[in-house]
Amino acid sequence: MNKQSRIPLYEALIHYKNTDPISFHVPGHKSGVVLNKQSQNIFRELLKLDATELSGLDDLHSPEGVIKEAEELLAALYQVKKSFFLVNGSTVGNIAMILSVCEKDDVILVQRNCHKSVLNAIKLAKARPIFLEPEYNPEWKTSTGVSKEIVEKAISLYPNAKAIVLTYPNYYGLVYDLKSIIDLAHLKNIPVLVDEAHGPHLIIGEPFPASAIQLGADMVVHSAHKTLPAMTMGSYLHINSERVNLDKVKDYLQMLQSSSPSYVIMASLDLARNYLATYYENDLVYLKQEISKFKKELAAIQSIKVLEYPDLPGDTLKVTIQSRSKLSGFELQKRLEDIGIYTELADPYNVLFILPLLKDNQEYPLEKAGKKIKELLEEIPYYPVEEEATLVSTGKISELAISHDKLSNMEKRLLPISEAAGQVCAETIIPYPPGIPLLLMGELITEEKVKQLTQLMNAGARFQGGSFLNRNQIKIVRVSF
Numbered sequence: 394m395n396k397q398s399r400i401p402l403y404e405a406l407i408h409y410k411n412t413d414p415i416s417f418h419v420p421g422h423k424s425g426v427v428l429n430k431q432s433q434n435i436f437r438e439l440l441k442l443d444a445t446e447l448s449g450l451d452d453l454h455s456p457e458g459v460i461k462e463a464e465e466l467l468a469a470l471y472q473v474k475k476s477f478f479l480v481n482g483s484t485v486g487n488i489a490m491i492l493s494v495c496e497k498d499d500v501i502l503v504q505r506n507c508h509k510s511v512l513n514a515i516k517l518a519k520a521r522p523i524f525l526e527p528e529y530n531p532e533w534k535t536s537t538g539v540s541k542e543i544v545e546k547a548i549s550l551y552p553n554a555k556a557i558v559l560t561y562p563n564y565y566g567l568v569y570d571l572k573s574i575i576d577l578a579h580l581k582n583i584p585v586l587v588d589e590a591h592g593p594h595l596i597i598g599e600p601f602p603a604s605a606i607q608l609g610a611d612m613v614v615h616s617a618h619k620t621l622p623a624m625t626m627g628s629y630l631h632i633n634s635e636r637v638n639l640d641k642v643k644d645y646l647q648m649l650q651s652s653s654p655s656y657v658i659m660a661s662l663d664l665a666r667n668y669l670a671t672y673y674e675n676d677l678v679y680l681k682q683e684i685s686k687f688k689k690e691l692a693a694i695q696s697i698k699v700l701e702y703p704d705l706p707g708d709t710l711k712v713t714i715q716s717r718s719k720l721s722g723f724e725l726q727k728r729l730e731d732i733g734i735y736t737e738l739a740d741p742y743n744v745l746f747i748l749p750l751l752k753d754n755q756e757y758p759l760e761k762a763g764k765k766i767k768e769l770l771e772e773i774p775y776y777p778v779e780e781e782a783t784l785v786s787t788g789k790i791s792e793l794a795i796s797h798d799k800l801s802n803m804e805k806r807l808l809p810i811s812e813a814a815g816q817v818c819a820e821t822i823i824p825y826p827p828g829i830p831l832l833l834m835g836e837l838i839t840e841e842k843v844k845q846l847t848q849l850m851n852a853g854a855r856f857q858g859g860s861f862l863n864r865n866q867i868k869i870v871r872v873s874f
Contacts, residue, residue: 503515525544545577568708620750714743796835
């Protein structure tokens with residue numbers, strides 16, 4: 394029998410449930426018996442699987458049984474040295490990755506359009522981040538990935554860098570020449586850490602781009618819950634080379650993850666691995682047909698444009714539409730929500746759909762959604778987009794103007810956003826989603842950043858951080874340059 398057909402942790406939980414156990418242990422819902430009346434019909438069956446470290450159910454932090462077997466099956470599927478289940482999302486994977494490779498004052502090269510968890514990890518490590526500005530795609534109006542040339546320059550300027558942290562693909566599914574960058578870093582024995590949160594399914598192969606694992610990255614984080622059928626917060630961490638200290642990674646995961654991990658989330662990770670391991674050619678044929686029909690329906694709408702990936706193939710599960718009307722991406726998203734269609738994110742120009750990784754003959758209302766979108770938007774008139782000159786830095790290498798250590802003891806004050814260029818930012822401001830910081834604490838505020846922040850605010854973006862944005866003010870450090 395194919396080992397990948399096994400679902401060891403899930404099977405153990407089902408066996409436990411079927412014994413009709415009487416609970417005298419945590420959690421307090423006692424296998425779903427003690428519940429609010431309002432939630433009994435919805436939660437009772439699920440909570441029968443919400444167990445703890447009982448005999449036969451193993452221990453995430455010292456696995457010897459079914460969790461160990463489930464993680465070994467995961468590592469075998471991805472063909473890596475070691476894989477871990479994560480119950481605190483890709484955030485904990487990114488933090489453990491970075492803490493395991495760098496310490497106080499160590500230089501670490503970082504793709505600037507990274508997730509906030511990467512920057513939080515660097516702050517915890519008290520390392521010295523060197524930021525690499527990504528390329529910009531003018532058609533998609535978004536940053537993509539870093540170029541080989543900027544990495545080459547950064548390594549020559551900082552040959553003692555302890556690691557390079559990259560994001561691949563970006564939120565919209567765009568990829569770049571990651572293989573050349575990995576090879577370049579490995580020539581200097583620099584480990585490559587990749588936040589591949591949106592790419593756990595890429596190992597399927599064409600038409601998907603190659604996974605960072607297949608391209609030789611040393612550590613890779615996957616948000617299984619983003620494109621595989623895992624529960625929210627369920628993620629994977631993979632160790633793919635000897636450049637990584639496995640014991641350090643294990644230690645940090647034990648420190649950072651809950652000592653009471655959710656068995657329901659872990660079982661969903663086991664099921665998601667099995668789902669991916671049993672994904673076959675006929676499933677892929679069906680998926681491509683369904684996506685093609687959905688995109689064709691959208692492409693017939695004059696007030697939007699379905700964006701196509703340039704040059705390199707992107708993630709087929711991502712479909713991005715760009716407004717060709719007077720509606721912004723945020724306004725377009727709101728109209729879609731009004732008819733019950735909820736998308737992943739919007740920006741001033743675009744709306745992103747994340748499609749399901751369907752198997753052969755699985756039903757999903759793509760056709761229904763396509764028709765509803767067409768009915769909603771067909772009366773909205775086409776409006777030619779005026780191509781504006783976009784001020785975007787690319788190919789730039791920079792670092793914080795003031796380190797976090799020094800910043801904590803410096804005086805802060807509020808300033809109108811319009812007057813903030815040339816000052817040092819005293820807070821981190823993050824458009825969410827996608828969770829990529831626009832401004833970092835300790836970073837020099839440029840005219841470009843002021844313009845981008847103002848544009849996002851005017852378009853209706855949501856933010857994490859920036860407590861005084863509603864007053865058109867930003868917190869800055871009381872220094873001048």
